[in-house]
Amino acid sequence: MRRELSLAEIFQIGYYWETKVLLTAVRLDVFSALGGKECTAAEVAQAIGADQRALGLLLNALVAMKVLAKTGDRFANTVVAKTHLVRSSPNYVGHLLLLHDAEWNNWGKLEETVRTGRSPVTRHVFETDPELGANVLSVLDRIGQQSGPGLAKRLELGGAKTLLDLGGGAGTNAIAFCTHYPQMNAVVFDLPQTLKVTERAVKEAGLEGRIALRAGDFNADPLGGPYDAVLMSDILHYQGPEANAALVEKCFAHLTSGGRLIIKDRFLDESGTGPAWVTAFAVHILVNTEKGRCYTVAEAASWMQEAGFQSVVELERTAVVRGVKP
């Protein structure tokens, strides 16, 4: 039986102060100002243009949170802060935290959203702030590089010579797939602003000869092909069910006979109460997209079946669904 929460744990869940302290420090870029040095609050305040007393309180909280260290009156980055929160570091992840901070005001409208059922936004971040979107994709790319090769292997796409990575972002999956399957060529289809990041990543992987980039809006523009496989990874939760059903149908038309559509997403289980992370992500999608949702595998499977796909199966629980064009 599930253990009930204690009152202390309820308070812990309701406590967001440390979250905002960290996000604000990233916005102020105190970590880059500190770099590899030890500085007083006055020196950091001078470097970033802040009030010394107020900044001192923020820095002390960051020390208590173990993000910074303090000796006497001097502050320094911890190893994790220096590695991931200093802008010049190749492992900088601040863009992702800046995205969370940019979404703060939308979260502030959660009550209104729940009362009315209407999202406070009309467009998602990749449309409203392409530069932030592209930077976030670079971070996700670095994180995704660890999971892409495993996914490529598990999907057993040995016979596929052409892959369309729809809304492929930085090309993380296309790169992993082409690396795993030497016979495969891929097209990454995405919004023009995003493809700048993709171009860089494909070049770094040395796959310019095998991965082509195609700019456009996947709901409105032609997709090229036909392809032996189409991958939709983490794109459907930004859109409403009608748009998704239409997109799945469009992909059907762009596949060869025997071709496979693979949908990888953050699906909710049938009860809607798990996986735990996805239940919170579903609320995030509620306030940060106009019509987006976290769907169930059954919903994705029904779009596939309606489009004409056969052998529709959930390959990975609440994560990957695959259908075959007859």
Ligand SMILES: C[S@@+](CC[C@H](N)C(=O)[O-])C[C@H]1O[C@@H](n2cnc3c(N)ncnc32)[C@H](O)[C@@H]1O
């Ligand atoms: C969360 S990212 C997923 C990226 C990649 N598929 C992955 O799994 O790492 C969503 C991607 O969809 C793209 N996208 C969103 N709406 C789009 C549209 N209407 N047409 C083309 N691409 C779109 C975004 O630019 C972004 O790269």
